Amino acid sequence: MEKILPEIQQRRARRALSSQEIPDELLQRLLQAATLSASCFNNQPWRFVVLKKDFGIALAHARLSQGNYWAKTAPVIIGVATRPDYDCELDEGRQYALFDCGMAVQNLQIQAQHEGLVAHPIAGFKAAELKEDLGIPADHILITLVVIGYPGTDNELNDKHQELESSERVRKGLDEVVFPGTWPAQSRSAE
Numbered sequence: 001m002e003k004i005l006p007e008i009q010q011r012r013a014r015r016a017l018s019s020q021e022i023p024d025e026l027l028q029r030l031l032q033a034a035t036l037s038a039s040c041f042n043n044q045p046w047r048f049v050v051l052k053k054d055f056g057i058a059l060a061h062a063r064l065s066q067g068n069y070w071a072k073t074a075p076v077i078i079g080v081a082t083r084p085d086y087d088c089e090l091d092e093g094r095q096y097a098l099f100d101c102g103m104a105v106q107n108l109q110i111q112a113q114h115e116g117l118v119a120h121p122i123a124g125f126k127a128a129e130l131k132e133d134l135g136i137p138a139d140h141i142l143i144t145l146v147v148i149g150y151p152g153t154d155n156e157l158n159d160k161h162q163e164l165e166s167s168e169r170v171r172k173g174l175d176e177v178v179f180p181g182t183w184p185a186q187s188r189s190a191e
């Protein structure tokens with residue numbers, strides 16, 4: 001594992017965040033890294049709504065799921081939105097807008113990790129309501145909020161989240177998700 005890039009190896013979905021402000025220049029760098037992502041036909045389907053103190057972040061706070069209370073400490077939340085027709089739409093359900101947004105968020109996460117920041121994407125928020133609050137058109141998908149901040153203390157996290165901060169990484173084994181050459185017959189019949 002020591003040959004895995006440190007930014008990938010060390011990145012965690014941490015919830016213990018500091019409220020320390022993030023310099024604008026650094027935030028711009030994260031967004032730049034996101035937009036350097038690959039996309040189908042270079043369609044660049046991602047749109048980012050940057051929320052900060054006095055610039056809309058309270059709107060996001062009001063729409064977080066209960067379990068995402070910890071995100072209220074972060075100085076920045078970025079809403080990631082797209083529309084399916086901003087990107088390739090091919091046969092077999094191969095719609096690439098969300099895929100490419102995911103790639104862009106991953107770039108942002110890796111750059112954030114490199115800069116000593118936490119960038120934690122979340123799905124737990126009321127998307128329809130928040131879209132309206134932020135003026136995002138109804139035909140767009142607000143796929144995630146990326147909660148960004150410097151690492152902080154875990155004093156204000158609940159017990160479960162305190163435990164998760166230092167938990168072992170849980171991953172399926174490669175043998176469960178990597179199929180050499182052909183799909184395994186066993187799981188074909190189970191589907």
Ligand SMILES: Cc1cc2nc3c(=O)[nH]c(=O)nc-3n(C[C@H](O)[C@H](O)[C@H](O)COP(=O)(O)O)c2cc1C
Pocket residue numbers: 011012013014067068121122123124125144169
């Ligand atoms: C699309 C997506 C949605 C997620 N939603 C939430 C969320 O709503 N709340 C939360 O605390 N973590 C959320 N997470 C974080 C995951 O739980 C976390 O990435 C996963 O448990 C793996 O842990 P690791 O990122 O530390 O390796 C989300 C992650 C992704 C990629």
